[in-house]
Amino acid sequence: GAGVSQSPRYKVAKRGQDVALRCDPISGHVSLFWYQQALGQGPEFLTYFQNEAQLDKSGLPSDRFFAERPEGSVSTLKIQRTQQEDSAVYLCASSPNTGGSGNTIYFGEGSWLTVV
Amino acid sequence: GQNIDQPTEMTATEGAIVQINCTYQTSGFNGLFWYQQHAGEAPTFLSYNVLDGLEEKGRFSSFLSRSKGYSYLLLKELQMKDSASYLCAVRRGGSYIPTFGRGTSLIVHP
Secondary structure, three states: OOOOEEEOOEEEEOOOOOEEEEEEOOOOOOEEEEEEEOOOOOOEEEEEEEOOEEEEOOOOOOOOEEEEOOOOOOEEEEEOOOOHHHOEEEEEEEEOOOOOOOOOOEEOOOEEEEEO | OOEEEOOOEEEEEOOOOEEEEEEEEOOOOOOEEEEEEOOOOOOEEEEEEOOOEEEEEOOEEEEEEOOOOEEEEEEOOOOHHHOEEEEEEEOOOOOOOOEEOOOEEEEEEO
């Protein structure tokens, strides 16, 4: 597609429910990032993939959070047993290559999660 | 870790020039990004600096001083549509991952 696509755009979950958030990166992009953004804050890093390899998951806040990118394209962020503090916008971003000079990182519009 | 500091909020007048500063402390350095984010929308890329100096792109320019851990985003001929949050993000040495500051909310008034 033309840009990074995320679904669902909006999700309301009851506390304790599991949720899955999907990211379709720009076709051919090697790098994929997940960020969490609370209202009025900057994006906070969650995890990073290079193709299908999850190279960094140091930002995942607890073992309730899990991300995968099994075929090196679409990625899913799963949150188990959601808590109210998980309410945030979850942003996915992709980049054509792996770092070095001047890569533009393109963001999707985010999945807005509200836990009630 | 990384420490990125930018003002929380700024106001400016339509047609004017505004400079948004970003200071950072990081172990090593592998580039600095500026993004614009309108409320409820995705961050959109504005600029990337890895060498010292000024990069100009239309009404927007970005400056970097690595020795001072300092960058600024300069917006000229402000328009109402420039009202948005401006995010500074830094990659530490050897990393592909940008770490973001809290963002600066810019309000442009007539």
